[in-house]
Amino acid sequence: MYRCLICLCLCLLPGGPVLAQSSADAAAQKPNEGAQQPSPMGGSSAGAPRAAILDEQHRPITAGGFVKSGTVVFEDISDKSGLSKWRHTMGDPAKPDIIDTVGSGVGLLDYDNDGWLDIYLVNGSTVAAESGKATAPHAALFHNNHDGTFTDVAAKAGVTNDRWGFGVAVADYDNDGWPDLYVSNFGKNRLFHNNHDGTFTDVAEKAGVTLGNWSTGATWGDYDGDGKLDLFVPGYVHYDLAQPPSKKTSGGASNFCQFRGVAVMCGPRGLAGESDHLFHNNGNGTFTDVSVKAGVADTMTYYGLASLFIDVNNDGKADLLVADDSTPNYLYLNKGDGTFEDASFASGYALNESGRETASMGIAAGDMMHNGLVDLFNTTFSDDYKPLYRNDGGGNFTDVSYQFRIAEPTIPFLGWGASFFDYDNDGWLDLMFVNGHVYPEVDRQDWGTSWKQRAVLFHNHGGKLELVPAVEGTALAKVAVARGLAYGDLFNDGKIDTVINNLDGTPSLFRNVSVGANHWLGLKLIGGPKSPRDAVGATVYVKANGFRQRSDVISGGSFASSPDQRLHFGLGGATAVDEIEVRWPSGLVEHVTVPGIDRIVTITEGKGTAVVSNAVKQGSN
Numbered sequence: 001m002y003r004c005l006i007c008l009c010l011c012l013l014p015g016g017p018v019l020a021q022s023s024a025d026a027a028a029q030k031p032n033e034g035a036q037q038p039s040p041m042g043g044s045s046a047g048a049p050r051a052a053i054l055d056e057q058h059r060p061i062t063a064g065g066f067v068k069s070g071t072v073v074f075e076d077i078s079d080k081s082g083l084s085k086w087r088h089t090m091g092d093p094a095k096p097d098i099i100d101t102v103g104s105g106v107g108l109l110d111y112d113n114d115g116w117l118d119i120y121l122v123n124g125s126t127v128a129a130e131s132g133k134a135t136a137p138h139a140a141l142f143h144n145n146h147d148g149t150f151t152d153v154a155a156k157a158g159v160t161n162d163r164w165g166f167g168v169a170v171a172d173y174d175n176d177g178w179p180d181l182y183v184s185n186f187g188k189n190r191l192f193h194n195n196h197d198g199t200f201t202d203v204a205e206k207a208g209v210t211l212g213n214w215s216t217g218a219t220w221g222d223y224d225g226d227g228k229l230d231l232f233v234p235g236y237v238h239y240d241l242a243q244p245p246s247k248k249t250s251g252g253a254s255n256f257c258q259f260r261g262v263a264v265m266c267g268p269r270g271l272a273g274e275s276d277h278l279f280h281n282n283g284n285g286t287f288t289d290v291s292v293k294a295g296v297a298d299t300m301t302y303y304g305l306a307s308l309f310i311d312v313n314n315d316g317k318a319d320l321l322v323a324d325d326s327t328p329n330y331l332y333l334n335k336g337d338g339t340f341e342d343a344s345f346a347s348g349y350a351l352n353e354s355g356r357e358t359a360s361m362g363i364a365a366g367d368m369m370h371n372g373l374v375d376l377f378n379t380t381f382s383d384d385y386k387p388l389y390r391n392d393g394g395g396n397f398t399d400v401s402y403q404f405r406i407a408e409p410t411i412p413f414l415g416w417g418a419s420f421f422d423y424d425n426d427g428w429l430d431l432m433f434v435n436g437h438v439y440p441e442v443d444r445q446d447w448g449t450s451w452k453q454r455a456v457l458f459h460n461h462g463g464k465l466e467l468v469p470a471v472e473g474t475a476l477a478k479v480a481v482a483r484g485l486a487y488g489d490l491f492n493d494g495k496i497d498t499v500i501n502n503l504d505g506t507p508s509l510f511r512n513v514s515v516g517a518n519h520w521l522g523l524k525l526i527g528g529p530k531s532p533r534d535a536v537g538a539t540v541y542v543k544a545n546g547f548r549q550r551s552d553v554i555s556g557g558s559f560a561s562s563p564d565q566r567l568h569f570g571l572g573g574a575t576a577v578d579e580i581e582v583r584w585p586s587g588l589v590e591h592v593t594v595p596g597i598d599r600i601v602t603i604t605e606g607k608g609t610a611v612v613s614n615a616v617k618q619g620s621n
Contacts, residue, residue, distance in 0.1 A: 052448030053412055062382075062412050062435065063450040063479045067469040073423055073457060074475035074498070074510035082142070082150045083119070083499075084506040089137040090124025090164075093504060094440065097244040098237060098267040099164070099186060101438040102305075103416065103483030103503040105217060105560030107168035108490070109179040111157070112198055116144040117490050117564055119509075120181060121501050125164035127241060130187075136162040139183070148491065158200050159192050161185070166236075167484075167560030171220035173229045173281060175533040177526075184215035184233060184560070208287050209279050214239050217362075219556030221309025221318040222537050222585050223294070224338050227530045228281040229555075232296070234304025234322055235274025237267060245271055260447065264439045269326050273301030276322065295332070295340045296320060302327035306363050308557035311539065312374050313395040316587060318537050321349070321557075323360035323378055333395050343395055349376065352387045353399035359384065362485070362559035366420030366429045367550035369463055372541070374552070379415025379433050379559070382442075382449045386410040386418075386433065388465075404465050406431075406458060412449045413456060414438065417485025417559040421496045425518035425570030427545050428460035434500050436481035452479040455500070455510075475510040482508070488564025494520040494598060496568055501561075519571040522600030523580075523610070525553055530586035531605055537585035540567055545574035571597060580610075 055064035078084045091100025104122035111118050119142040128134035138160035142150035154160045164186035170179050178194035188210040192200035204210045209231060218233045245257075245266040256270035257263060276298035279287035291297035298304065303325035309318040317334035324330065328350035332340035344350035352358050359381035368375045373391035380386050385407035389397040401407035418433035435453035443451045455476055458465040470476035484501035491497065495512035502508060521542065525535035538553045551567040571577065580592045584605050594601050594610045601610040 052446050054448065060412065060448050060450045062448075062453040065470065066472045066477045068472060070469045070471045071514070072471055072474050073468060073512065073514050075513045076475040076478050076508055077148070077511045078506060078509045081148060081509050082152075083509050086121060086140040086142075086152055087506050088121070088123055088501060088504060089126065090503055091126060095438070096265055098265050098271070099214075099239055099241070099244070101265060101503070102166060102216075102236070103436070103481070104165050104501050105167045105417070105484030105558070105562070106486045106499050106501040106507070107170045107181065107562040108486045108488040108499065108564045109170040109181070109562070111141065111179055111194060112143070113178065114144075116146055116492065117488050118142060118144050119150060119490075119499055120159070120168055120170075121499075121507055122165040122168050122183060122484070122560070123161065124166075125186075130164060130241060138162060139165060144490065153198070157198060158202075161190060163187050163190070166215065167217040168562055169218040169220055169231075169556045170562040170565070171229050171536055171555040172532065172534040173220065173231070174285065175228065177533055179534065182209070182218050182220070182231060184218050186214045186239065188212055189215050189233070203285065207285060208289070209233070211277060214274055216304055217306035217323075217556060217558075217560035219307040219309050219320075219554075220536055221320070221555070222532055223278070223309065223318050223320070223334060223340075224280070225317065225336075225585065225587075226281075226283075227527075227532060227586065228283050229532045229536055230281045231279040231287060232307050232309065232320060233277045233279070234307045235276055235298070235301070236303050236305060236325070238272040238274050238301075259439060259441075260445070262441055262445065264441055268303040273303050273327075275299070275301050276304055276307075290338070294338060295342060296330075298322075298330070300327070302330070305361050306557060306559050308363050308365060308554060309537065310365050310374055310552055310554055310557075311537070312376075312391065313393070314372065316583065319395070321363055321365070321376065323363045324357075325361065326357065326359050328357045329360050329378065331395070331397075347395050348397040348399065349389055352385075353401065358387065361416045362418040362433065363557045364418040364420050364431060364433070365552070365554070365557060368420065368429050368460060370428075370547045370549060372548065372550050374550070377418055377420070377431060377433075379418045382412055382414040382437065384411065386413070386415055406465050406467075409467055410456065413453055414449065415456075416483045417500065417561055419485060419487045419498075419558055419563060421487045422568065422570035423457070423496055423512055424459070424514050424516055425494065425520045425572070427547065427549060427570045427572045428462065430460045431458040431465060432456065432485070432487075432498065434482035434485045436483065436503060450479070452481055454479050455482065475508070478508060480505055480508060483559060484561040485558050486561040486563045489522060489566065489568060489600070492600060494522065517573070519574060519597050521569045521571060521577060521594065521597050523567045523569070524600060524602045525567070525582070526602060526604045527584060528586060528588070528605035530588075531584045534565060535585065535605070536565065539583045541579075541581040541583075542569045542577055543579040544569075544577040545572040566600060
């Protein structure tokens with residue numbers, strides 16, 4: 001996680017933060033502008049940290065800044081939904097080593113094809129469990145009971161994992177019409193094949209995708225256009241449980257075991273990294289590692305945490321993003337011949353506006369401005385702003401975080417899972433990310449940040465992002481050590497909900513309870529014989545309410561998580577859609593009609609029409 005201390009210049013946040021600084025300080029320059037950054041390892045540098053940003057109750061703004069009343073977007077229904085019966089566990093609660101701190105993701109999928117989203121929560125492990133001295137913590141598969149509650153069926157389904165888990169990516173890799181799960185671990189990874197009867201079988205060994213050591217947030221995509229989904233798996237740190245770096249008394253790693261002069265766990269800087277892997281789908285249940293041939297092997301062994309296949313330059317081919325911790329990010333442009341061009345630096349995505357690498361944890365991708373181009377947002381470490389990259393076309397990006405006035409409010413937070421989605425159905429993609437620190441020691445310091453942190457939500461108001469205040473007693477005011485985030489319409493009511501996997505805690509289910517009369521449309525896509533069956537890689541444009549929206553079917557992104565693959569479009573006050581254009585992975589472009597709005601409909605490639613999905617409750621907000 002990126003450890004550079006930067007000069008904090010924070011704008012006002014909800015709850016009236018108390019700033020122990022002068023008016024001159026308040027008008028200070030952007031971080032990194034005109035001054036060298038102080039070293040987090042106690043080295044000598046110019047500059048000093050800003051005063052802590054506190055709310056009126058003198059809490060760090062990351063765990064405070066709440067308002068008494070205001071717009072309520074989410075209700076935390078973790079308890080009444082049944083999710084809080086399960087608990088995440090990862091390593092030693094004191095967090096002495098980096099493997100204890102990273103946390104796990106969450107995947108949303110309809111594993112039994114009943115028309116309702118189910119929830120898969122990855123679990124971690126402990127040294128005792130890894131050595132066979134204790135029972136391994138189990139992952140959870142929560143079946144949607146269609147009544148607002150969920151039942152954990154992981155044991156029955158055979159997907160408890162029982163390894164040190166980090167990420168999950170959902171996809172129908174064998175095109176049989178049933179979603180499968182790839183779970184990335186420390187140690188061997190698993191590929192759970194859906195048996196169509198409520199159970200799964202781990203076929204990773206036969207498929208050749210187990211890998212080893214430390215894998216993180218994978219993504220599925222058809223990079224070569226053969227209609228079969230391929231798999232990309234980033235590697236993080238090369239790690240040895242028997243000899244963790246914090247227990248070393250000498251060597252390079254010991255120089256990276258301090259933060260602001262306080263002893264903390266070591267890494268990732270100073271530690272050996274893991275390379276990345278691209279597996280080509282052979283179509284017979286096996287995969288071939290083509291990482292080097294394709295040009296995405298990460299020979300620099302950066303610290304990969306999240307990845308995403310998505311077409312960023314609108315040429316109809318799946319490009320590849322990799323969020324790297326404390327090292328430059330990767331952006332690989334698909335050349336269409338089975339290889340990628342490393343455009344990371346040329347594109348502007350490798351570094352932030354200051355020309356500096358960040359501790360990128362998660363990726364959000366979406367067309368924020370209705371121009372048909374996918375913009376990107378990365379979560380980063382505390383003491384650093386979270387960069388928003390505007391897509392300028394042609395695979396070029398510009399960091400516009402300060403222009404959009406979202407940089408300064410995000411600095412104290414340590415972000416993980418992130419997603420663009422339209423929570424109020426006004427037709428503009430909003431932005432949410434979840435947070436939690438990696439050093440429990442921060443709660444013993446006056447640094448203006450905290451171990452447990454609240455989520456951050458920005459409302460997109462006609463192309464301008466505005467911070468949504470966290471109302472006391474609502475989901476946005478919940479503090480947790482959050483990691484994975486996935487979004488989707490869990491209750492088939494036309495409102496996007498979120499599920500969060502919290503480190504060493506129970507998960508959060510934030511149900512969307514926003515009030516409004518806006519209309520919506522949900523689309524489930526089924527690919528034809530030349531496309532992936534689950535349509536991963538498809539792009540849909542919906543024209544309504546005076547503008548044109550874009551949405552992409554993806555697998556992965558966020559942090560180690562996978563969202564609802566049904567596409568959701570807020571329509572505002574429009575009572576009909578003017579046009580729907582589907583660009584299938586096969587290259588086929590169709591213009592589709594739907595029987596109505598305020599419902600979820602299924603579109604099958606080549607048929608040109610849509611039908612109402614059977615098990616879906618119709619309704620509007």
